[in-house]
Amino acid sequence: MAQVPQTFLDALAVRTWCALALGAVGRAREEIDAINVYPVADGDTGTNLYLTLESAAGAVEAVFAGYELGEEVPTLADAVRAMAHGALIGARGNSGTILAQLLRGMSQVLAEGEAAHIDSAGLRRALRQAADAARGAVAHPVEGTVLSVASAAADAAGAAEGDCATVARAAYQGACAALARTPGQLAALERAGVVDAGGRGLVAVLGALLEAFTGETPAVFDPHAHGAPPAARARVDAVSDARTEACAERAAGPAFEVIYLLEAEDRAVRRLRARLDALGDSLVVVGGDGLWNVHVHVDDAGAAVEAGVEAGRPYRIRITHFGAGDVHTGAEPPRERVQRAVVAVVPGEGLVGLYGESGATTVLARPGEPPASGELVDAVRRAHAREVVLLPNDADLRHTAAAAAEQVRAEGIRVALIPTRSAVQGIAALAVHQPDRRFDEDVVQMTSAAGATRYAEVVVAERQSWTMAGICQAGDVLGLIDGDVAVIGSDVTATAESILDRMLQAGGELVTLVLGDEAPEGVTERLQARVREAYLAVDTVVYDGGLQGAPLLIGVE
Template sequence: MPQTLDAAAVRSWCSLALDALGREREEIDAINVYPVADGDTGTNLYLTVESAAQAVEAVFAAHATRATEPTPGDAVRAMAHGALIGARGNSGTILAQLLRGMAEVLAPPAPGDGDHAARLAPALRRAAELARAAVAHPVEGTILSVASAAADAAEAAEAGAGGRTADGGATVRAAYAGARAALAATPDQLAVLGRAGVVDAGGRGLLAVLGALVRALTGEVPAALPAGHRRHEDPATVAPGAGAGEDGRPAFEVIYLLEAGEAAVTRLRERLDRLGDSLVVVGGDGLWNVHVHVDDAGAAVEAGVEAGRPYRIRITHFGAAAHPPEQVQRAVVAVVPGEGLAGLCAEAGATTVLARPGEPPASGELVEAIRRAHAREVVLLPNDAALRHTAAAAAEQARTEGVRVALIPTRAAVQGIAALAVHQPDRRFDEDVVAMTTAAGATRYAELAVAERQSWTMAGICQAGDVLGLIEGDVAVIGADLAATAEAVLTRMLAAGGELVTLVLGEDVPDALADRLERYVREGHLAVDTVVYRGGRQSVPLLVGVE
């Protein structure tokens, strides 16, 4: 194989790393004892890399529409950004910073026809430096030690190349070997690992990511780790609830994305360091991922509000894993496009996954939601045609874990609302699924969007700024005004009949629009009812359903 780091190699690296972490996720979870023995490091790393891989695929898809190829810089920047916005847990957050450090060195164009692989050693060094700087109190025997050892070995390989730059394959082979040796030494560096008889879980995950890089550049599959690199003593040597507040350690893990400036983040670091431990703040250029373990989760979020705009806030109680809720018979998991619908669906008893504009949920997030529902039977509502394959993969994974999952292929949020309206958990599972599927299928859907550029559509040529009325995914109406275009869409949809119109308004849409559309429906169709929901921040200003 050509040992060059082009965009295709970065894409392959992401895919192979995701595959490797998918295979090793449970093993890595099993050896997770530091900083908290909550058994989720492998899962968190998988979700982080899945987000990175999705971002890289999005770059390739965008270039395909223009019949161009992404540059290595495009791909590696996307990988780092995707990891940043999808980072989970302590190790996932550190991995995101490692990838950011590599991107800083690898992303700039190579002079002439130079190969980006020639920069791998300095990229690994920058990655290790940035990761250490992001951790409030670095500890040896962790993923940080493994990252530093990888950089040391890569630099030594280049220095030993007789004054010539080592080829990319030689550099990553050396980095992998150095990381592997450092991983084996982690139980001797960190007492909690030595007592449990395990290597560091985060470092184990990083080794999988580096092994994927070796394979992407050389085609070689690194040798499997010997048994000594896995747990070899009774897991009971580490209390499963360690870190859950019972031994004086913080009880909550708080993670959020934050839009803020450098100075505000510096102050935030100081404040969060006083509140708790395991503080990691990664990112830059106005976007940060904040991770901390605290007793007062509210104070950690409030600190973020004072620093800037926190969002995608996730709070986990460490004791929850040790004392899981009693399993219920049936649950519904629904993907929703805005906070308003998330609240509505939660009130109806569903476990929700928020899909923010430009950030579709990964299959791992859907699997986690199914687990969080803690039910023997789950009805999964993806509510987006583009999530069909993602939802199918999540359902298949959950089935392997013993959960009975029915995937209803809802293509829009209004179809999911219709399905939830007829959900009856005390009915037989198959009967409930049939009723929900029928209700969803009987709901036609539309959305109002704003065109970003001139384009050909089924309704003619649109210009940037035009309002597009899409019915069942196809542009049916082009207008200049949101209200008038919405009325035209309703006219077309109600021409085929209907009993109920559902309107879901975006964050910035005034209530006056809903009032106007309600009057429009009432005046033209006396037997048709209208319900209005506030969807919050969503990708389009208006969603429409007709049942």
């Protein structure tokens, strides 16, 4: 964490800022999700901002990790470009996409001339560029949103005299004052009695910037302290009626949110903007230098993707249906709810069938494309049950799953989130699931089965880095046990044997192997033979995981 006072912005300060911003938005995530009524009342703005910042902070950490083995440190340009790129490729939702452009706008100034650090004048220019770039990325800017908050922050920073801490404080205070005014600028916020959710997230990010310079954590935002009208309570209980109204309005609006990364030339993107603007609303296109993040709400999701294909190469395509829950239109009798269902995130198409045969509703997480909270909410609704057990099957999805669970609980669905960290833990939980049992008892048994399952995975390192097992190089085979690197090897099969031995030394009755498409030929037979030879009382079961991101997943119960 930065110590007081720091008078300029360098690479280390950027690293500190990213970490502090991630923590600040993480703490405020539930509050921000709860006040999310505009442009779509889907309760995931806080989660989307968190995941966007998580990607940005991860990219910055990767840059620093690449320098850890040498004497040099990253430059300011290295750090801010990584921050902007990480946010761009990890941007989620309307709010995350705009935040990515704000960070990109800042990086365009901060990386100028490859300077070692930037003073207060540079920070003022960076905040101005951020606000202007974000506004320019939105097809139809609306006042009373994060755009207004960003502009006010830049205005206040521009009028401030002093060091970087002084400028950051002015930007933060200007943002807080602008956020307090948002209910008077946007009817949806005024009806709900809340401030803008995206703007609230930006206040948290700017508060983290101030903390990076001063070491002082700003007080939690209070709309009354900044002149907000009495109705602007920014509380969960303030939005229920407005959220219902917003959902009814949404039913008449676009049905899908479409997001994708796009490799394309600037000229093609200009044509794409015009085409998507005609197809739907909430259009935000951010990026540059050949890589873009496209976000739009449309009725024809296929047409939005086709427009991207015509412009360049779209990938990481994410389509979320703005389902209206169980609102009955009168066209046909409403389907009767089942009593209980399981919703699970699975890492590969091969496991979709396995989980589906066990009665679970699945959400596919493709490599590098974890599901958004809206996808989990949609899956819970599709399960059409009074009670739902949610299995995220990934430690990194804990915030996303928690946000989804909170949202559907507000719709009257009883949800239990079991913190499974791997698909093999989910398999163990599903094996003991009994829908005719009392809900609490079933959840306890499933949680116990998951917790009793140690999990491991074999992956290939993408870069040089420090690990619990020592220094690994790009291309090394890593064996992770319970999320920590335990073995560094050069061969998938040999590494898998090594971690399997380590896991079974602590005991076990059943080994579960989930093979990805990249698993080497013969690895199953080799591991099964190893278990038979050395652990006579242990059974082995093998599943095909398909394209799952890791050559091999291992579970030991």
